[in-house]
Amino acid sequence: MSKVYNFSAGPSVFPKSVLETAQQELLDWQGSGMSVMEMSHRGKHFSIIAEALESDLRSLMAVPDNYKVLFLQGGASAQFSFIPQNILKGKTKACYVNTGAWSEKAINDAKTYCEVMVSASSENTHFTSIPEESTWLIDEQAAYLHFTSNETIHGVEFSKCPDGKGLPLVADMSSNILSRKIDVNQYGLIYAGTQKNMGPAGVTVVIVRDDLIGHGVSKTLPAVFDYAEQAQHQSMLNTPATYNWYLVGLILKWLKAQGGVEVIERLNIAKAEKLYQAIDRSSLYSNPVDPICRSRMNVPFILADQALDKQFLTLAEANGLFQLKGHRSFGGMRASIYNAMPESGVQALIDFMTEFERTH
Numbered sequence: 022m023s024k025v026y027n028f029s030a031g032p033s034v035f036p037k038s039v040l041e042t043a044q045q046e047l048l049d050w051q052g053s054g055m056s057v058m059e060m061s062h063r064g065k066h067f068s069i070i071a072e073a074l075e076s077d078l079r080s081l082m083a084v085p086d087n088y089k090v091l092f093l094q095g096g097a098s099a100q101f102s103f104i105p106q107n108i109l110k111g112k113t114k115a116c117y118v119n120t121g122a123w124s125e126k127a128i129n130d131a132k133t134y135c136e137v138m139v140s141a142s143s144e145n146t147h148f149t150s151i152p153e154e155s156t157w158l159i160d161e162q163a164a165y166l167h168f169t170s171n172e173t174i175h176g177v178e179f180s181k182c183p184d185g186k187g188l189p190l191v192a193d194m195s196s197n198i199l200s201r202k203i204d205v206n207q208y209g210l211i212y213a214g215t216q217k218n219m220g221p222a223g224v225t226v227v228i229v230r231d232d233l234i235g236h237g238v239s240k241t242l243p244a245v246f247d248y249a250e251q252a253q254h255q256s257m258l259n260t261p262a263t264y265n266w267y268l269v270g271l272i273l274k275w276l277k278a279q280g281g282v283e284v285i286e287r288l289n290i291a292k293a294e295k296l297y298q299a300i301d302r303s304s305l306y307s308n309p310v311d312p313i314c315r316s317r318m319n320v321p322f323i324l325a326d327q328a329l330d331k332q333f334l335t336l337a338e339a340n341g342l343f344q345l346k347g348h349r350s351f352g353g354m355r356a357s358i359y360n361a362m363p364e365s366g367v368q369a370l371i372d373f374m375t376e377f378e379r380t381h
């Protein structure tokens with residue numbers, strides 16, 4: 022079987038051992054005589070999978086007891102609308118930091134439900150930086166402060182949790198959840214689609230502090246996206262994406278076996294440093310992002326001569342390096358190096374880039 026290094030931004034690479042476990046268990050999950058796909062979500066077998074899923078995520082992220090952990094559908098994009106509909110708590114305004122394409126989408130969707138105050142924006146640097154926190158404008162009457170902890174397209178990542186100045190912090194962690202240690206206590210709400218660091222597409226994790234929910238929701242909100250309702254029903258108010266829950270659960274078990282978030286964070290730092298160093302010492306490749314907020318997960322780079330892009334991609338594929346084309350809004354290349362990308366994949370990419378530069 023041929024196996025390539027897959028640098029896709031999402032859906033993205035899985036650990037091989039997880040795919041093998043899923044394959045082994047496909048027809049008969051642990052002697053149940055059934056595939057997980059066939060199980061009732063209310064049955065005793067699936068209950069074991071669902072309980073382990075939540076408890077493993079709680080332990081990996083050290084989620085305190087006063088937070089609910091929800092597994093929903095609709096992707097992170099749906100949360101752009103569901104967040105204001107759930108947690109405005111009668112307020113009419115929310116603050117948003119704009120650091121790139123995903124922040125912009127969150128801002129645009131929130132505008133339907135509340136007044137949006139853009140507290141800070143790095144649009145003037147073409148989203149290659151994060152505005153200095155001391156310059157952020159925060160309205161203390163706002164319900165929350167939203168930011169995107171890792172901008173998947175622009176390759177910009179917060180290196181620490183910002184100060185909400187009294188507002189509950191809401192973070193879109195779709196592309197860096199479980200890649201670095203965080204203190205959940207610093208957040209009001211964390212959300213993430215699973216298709217980058219946590220498994221396949223189709224599940225959205227929402228971790229929300231108890232005091233933010235249960236204070237009334239927008240009349241337009243379907244019950245299946247009411248956080249308090251879903252929390253009361255263990256995210257099973259409707260039929261959950263059962264097989265995807267199972268796969269996310271396998272990824273969490275894999276991460277625990279690696280030593281947890283602290284261990285994977287050290288590997289992520291090493292992988293990212295290696296790749297950025299290779300880019301910085303080359304005269305063909307460059308990354309425009311301010312070094313203090315370069316993403317450890319998504320590394321965009323451009324070639325000095327764009328006429329070489331096509332050849333770079335074709336040769337990369339011939340060398341087993343896939344999905345390196347940059348986002349259409351950014352151009353150039355992007356290497357997504359999530360938790361499951363082995364260091365050997367990053368080294369193979371660097372070796373290829375070095376050889377391509379030497380021969381072009």
Ligand SMILES: Cc1ncc(COP(=O)(O)O)c(C=O)c1O
Pocket residue numbers: 031095096097098099123169171172173174193194195196214
């Ligand atoms: C940071 C970020 N937020 C939100 C999304 C949207 O996620 P979904 O496609 O699951 O709605 C993405 C998708 O790539 C993302 O990278």
